[in-house]
Amino acid sequence: MPTGVPPRKSGAPASGAEGEAALILAEGLWFEDCGLIIQAENTLFRVSGDFLATRSPVFADMLSLPKPQDAALMYGCLVVHLSDSAQDTTVFLKALIYSEFFEPFPAPTTFPILSGVLRMSHKYAVDVLRKRSLVHLSSAHPMSLTEWERADVDFTPSWFDAQYCDYIGMVLLARQTSAFWILPTVFYRMCRHSHRREGAIITGALQSRDKVIYIRAARFLESSATSTMLDFLWPTRQSKVCADCIQSRHRVRRIAEGRRRLSPEDDIGFMPLEIWGEEDWEKLDVCRRCLSEMENNHREAKQHLWERLPEIFELPDWDCLGQMKEEALR
Structure with missing residues (x-):
């Protein structure tokens, strides 16, 4: 006969003894012909100890220990208590x-x-x-x-x-x-x-x-890292300033910077890797030389940030x- 609170089938309403939760037989994981009962929280699983031992060296060692004379028995089966959650034990055994x-x-x-x-x-x-x-x-x-x-x-x-x-x-x-x-x-x-x-x-x-x-990382990514990612829109010291393209660069940078102003209703923030997308290149009215330079600088900035991600998160x-x-x- 079982000891403790009588178990019930999964999903069946029942109440246990005072101060104890009712025990539940795990649906699909209670095999009458098996000789090991595992208890995780208030859920009972009746499975084959030999099967578990062949799959898990930890269970093999656990089940190879001599059975104490006062070992808990239920339906004549050894009861092993796990500290794991019933949900984790369920999906693991399944x-x-x-x-x-x-x-x-x-x-x-x-x-x-x-x-x-x-x-x-x-x-x-x-x-x-x-x-x-x-x-x-x-x-x-x-x-x-x-x-x-x-x-x-x-x-x-x-x-x-x-x-x-x-x-x-x-x-x-x-x-x-x-x-x-x-x-x-x-x-x-x-x-x-x-x-x-x-x-x-x-x-x-x-x-x-x-x-x-x-x-720390969120502050860095939202502030200086995002600003640095947009620096490709400025002419570099090595490049010749193209006066005809400056206005377009400034205009598009203002648009990109505006994405950083989040409101409480926003579900998502623009981080460095997303602040500038493929569709944004179409908004630029610049010459080919400026465009090629900006594409290279932007790609280098993204790669540099990507390489730094592990360091940023320690x-x-x-x-x-x-x-x-x-x-x-x-």
């Missing part, structure tokens, strides 16, 4: 047991599934799921400027929405699982999309260090981050 639940990239998935599987597979050393999760996660985080510029045009992963993504959760996930190579673009997007969510970021679950990184450089990614996916 990814292990049901091959179609979490397929390799580019199969569709969601961020809650992806993050739960990654956290659990990292913690319990299930390499095949960890690598699969990291490929999904990395798909939304380019590591070169060229890939960044193509990302929104060529392909957007099913689980990712740049405007509404859970950036706090993504930073926490990267820190927990050592996926540091995604952090430059995560932080950059957080700065760009946080105009109306700044309070939630500052008071949220981020570590104090990451909050400071975010605040991370190793792109080469080092790339090595981390390569080793993680090897």
Whole structure:
């Protein structure tokens, strides 16, 4: 007979003993012929311990320990309590047991599934799921400027929405699982999309260090970095001043600078990499020599900022981050 609060089927309303939450049998993860019961929060999973041991060396070590004489039993099965959330445990076990639940990239998935599987597979050393999760996660985080510029045009992963993504959760996930190579673009997007969510970021679950990184970087990107990005519109000391083009340069710079004036209703801010777009070149009425010079200077400024992104967010450089990614996916 079960001990403690009697379990119920998932979704069925019930109340437990006073001061205790009712136990729930996980839907699709309760197998009557299996001999191990896992409890995560108030959810019970009945699965095969032998199966888990073949997939996870951590579970193999855990289940190889001698069973204490006073070990908790339920339906005659050993009960193992996990400190993980019921949601993470659910998606992790489903990814292990049901091959179609979490397929390799580019199969569709969601961020809650992806993050739960990654956290659990990292913690319990299930390499095949960890690598699969990291490929999904990395798909939304380019590591070169060229890939960044193509990302929104060529392909957007099913689980990712740049405007509404859970950036706090993504930073926490990267820190927990050592996926540091995604952090430059995560932080950059957080700065760009946080105009109306700044309070939630500052008071949220981020570590104090990451909050400071975010605040400092956002100030820099919104101010001097964006101004510097537009400096290509001015004639350089090396170039000959083209009097006929000066007026157009000034006019278009004023237009671009105006994008930086955000109101509380704005969902997104213009950061250095977006302050000037391809369509803006059509607004310029300048000679070919000036246009060629400006295009080169603008491209150099964007590349310089991209190379600095890891430094801005207090991370190793792109080469080092790339090595981390390569080793993680090897």
